[in-house]
Amino acid sequence: MSERTDARPEISICAPAYNEEEGIAQVVRYWAEVIRGDGIRGQIVIANDGSTDRTLEILRALQAEIPFLVVVDYKPNGGYGYALSQAIAHADGDYIVTIDSDGQFDAAEYRLLLAELQRGGYDLVTGYRKGKRDTFVRVVADRGLNILVRLMFGLRLRDTNCALKLLRRDVARAIQIEARGYPTPTEILVKAQTLGYRIGEVGITHSERLAGQSKLKTFRTAWQMGWFLVYLKLKQVLYRARILNRI
Numbered sequence: 001m002s003e004r005t006d007a008r009p010e011i012s013i014c015a016p017a018y019n020e021e022e023g024i025a026q027v028v029r030y031w032a033e034v035i036r037g038d039g040i041r042g043q044i045v046i047a048n049d050g051s052t053d054r055t056l057e058i059l060r061a062l063q064a065e066i067p068f069l070v071v072v073d074y075k076p077n078g079g080y081g082y083a084l085s086q087a088i089a090h091a092d093g094d095y096i097v098t099i100d101s102d103g104q105f106d107a108a109e110y111r112l113l114l115a116e117l118q119r120g121g122y123d124l125v126t127g128y129r130k131g132k133r134d135t136f137v138r139v140v141a142d143r144g145l146n147i148l149v150r151l152m153f154g155l156r157l158r159d160t161n162c163a164l165k166l167l168r169r170d171v172a173r174a175i176q177i178e179a180r181g182y183p184t185p186t187e188i189l190v191k192a193q194t195l196g197y198r199i200g201e202v203g204i205t206h207s208e209r210l211a212g213q214s215k216l217k218t219f220r221t222a223w224q225m226g227w228f229l230v231y232l233k234l235k236q237v238l239y240r241a242r243i244l245n246r247i
Contacts, residue, residue: 009043009068011035011110012093012169015101016083017059018049023103025058031107032066038111045070046101047087050077079180081187088172096172098165098188105164109204113166116202123197124167126189127204128159145186145225152233153190157201160186164204171197176246182221183228194236194247 013031017024028044035042048056048071059071072086088096095117097110105127113125149160163185167175174195179187192199239247 008041009091009093010041011095011097011114012043012045012091013097013099013107013110014045014047014084014087014091015099016047016049016080016087017051017055017101018077018080018083019051019053019055020101021051021054021058024055024101025062027101027103028059028062028066028069032069034108034110035068043068043070043091043093045072045087045091047072047083047090048074049079049083050075081177081179081181081184084184085177088177091169091172094169096167096169098163098167098172098185100163104207106205106207109164110166112202112204113164116200117166117168120200121198122200123171124165124188124192125200125202126157126159126185127162127164128157128201129162129206130203148229149186149190152229153193153236155189155193155199157189157199159201160189162204167192179228181224183225183232186225187228187232190232190236191247194239 013035028046031044035044044066046059046069048059056071056073059069063069063071070090072090074086078086084098088098095114097107097113099105099107109127113127116122117125146158146160149155161182165185165188171192175188175191177184177187189199235244235247238244
């Protein structure tokens with residue numbers, strides 16, 4: 001990256017965290033190592049989404065060893081999407097990296113996304129999981145989701161619901177996240193497309209959770225996702241018809 005004359009971070013890694021006490025310390029320390037190892041001016045922003053375990057206590061302790069760790073804390077639990085929006089709202093970096101806090105994505109692969117953004121002149125770049133490490137049902141559900149999103153929105157991407165993304169800060173701030181949970185990564189892409197932003201995609205690594213268990217309930221999540229996509233499509237139509245001021 002080019003030299004900077006101000007103190008603003010170049011990269012802000014933004015993530016929600018809800019009851020991640022088993023693995024959060026290892027994950028955040030690794031992210032800090034990536035930032036330090038790359039010699040960039042970086043920032044980590046974690047939104048503690050009303051955790052009821054020791055997640056907040058662990059994050060506060062980590063701030064003593066990682067001065068560029070920002071912890072956003074609130075109650076009650078607002079859901080994944082709200083937590084991610086809070087992390088983004090408190091991030092100052094030129095580029096925003098969205099990521100989960102459970103260790104399934106490698107923060108070091110921000111380099112791949114940034115290189116693709118600069119190469120293609122994109123406003124944001126999303127990852128696609130080259131080998132999704134999850135249950136068979138969830139893998140099939142994700143493939144079905146990609147087809148549905150392509151049919152409804154014309155969004156021709158391989159993996160619309162991948163959490164690992166890199167966005168210019170102004171783009172991240174322009175997108176109003178409404179979803180509480182699972183639909184959030186897809187919502188970001190649909191709204192970015194509707195607002196006219198250029199979207200790139202690059203293959204990334206996907207691993208099993210470092211610790212703890214997923215909070216998703218597959219069939220309930222699928223039902224909620226379907227209704228949310230209908231809602232999102234209606235908003236898109238009304239926005240393009242100039243009936244709504246924002247998507």
